[in-house]
C-alpha cells in the first residue's frame with residue numbers, strides 16, 4: 408500500500424491498485440506549493456467534513472478525474488450544486504463495499520460547515536477494510552470513547568490521526584486514541600499548517616516513542632509503503 412502525503416490532512420492511499428484521496432486541501436496550502444494539484448490521482452475522494460481545509464480542491468479534482476466522491480449527505484448536496492456528479496452519499500454507521508474494499512463511516516467529534524457557510528452535516532472518520540490492510544482515517548476529531556468500537560471489531564493495521572491540538576485532539580490524546588483503537592502505528596496529520604496548530608515535532612515523536620507507539624510524520628510530497 409503506497410501512501411503519499413499532500414499536506415495538512417490530505418493523503419493519497421493506493422488500495423488494491425485504486426487511488427483513494429482523503430480531504431483534498433492542496434492549492435491553498437502554502438506548505439504544499441510544490442504539489443501540482445493537476446497531477447494528483449484519484450479513483451475515490453473521501454471527504455471527512457465540510458471545512459475548507461478538507462474540501463478546497465475537491466470539486467476541481469473530482470471533475471478532472473471523475474473519481475467517486477464519498478461524503479455525507481449534506482456535502483453530497485453541496486458538491487452536486489457545484490456540478491460534481493459521481494458522488495456516493497453516506498452517513499455515520501454506514502458501510503459500503505467497493506472494488507478495493509469496504510468503507511465504513513465512523514463518528515468524529517468536531518463541526519462541519521461548508522465554505523459558503525451552508526450546513527456541512529456531521530463530521531466523520533473512515534475505516535477502510537481491504538485484503539492488504541485495514542486502516543482508520545480519523546478526520547478532524549476530539550478523542551472520543553466511540554473510538555473503542557473501531558478497535559473492537561477488526562484489526563486496525565495503521566491509522567491517520569490529527570495531532571495538532573486546538574481544533575482537534577493533540578499528541579497526548581492521540582496516544583490515548585491508539586489504545587482505544589488498539590493500534591500502535593500512527594501517521595500524524597492536521598499539524599503545522601496554520602499558527603493555531605503548530606507543534607513541536609521532536610517532542611511529539613518522543614512522546615509516542617516513550618509510550619511504545621510509533622508516530623510517522625511525512626514530508627509533503629513523500630510516499631511511503633505500508
Ligand code: NI
Nearest residue numbers: 456458517547
Ligand atoms: Ni475541521
Ligand code: MN
Nearest residue numbers: 458460461547
Ligand atoms: Mn480541519
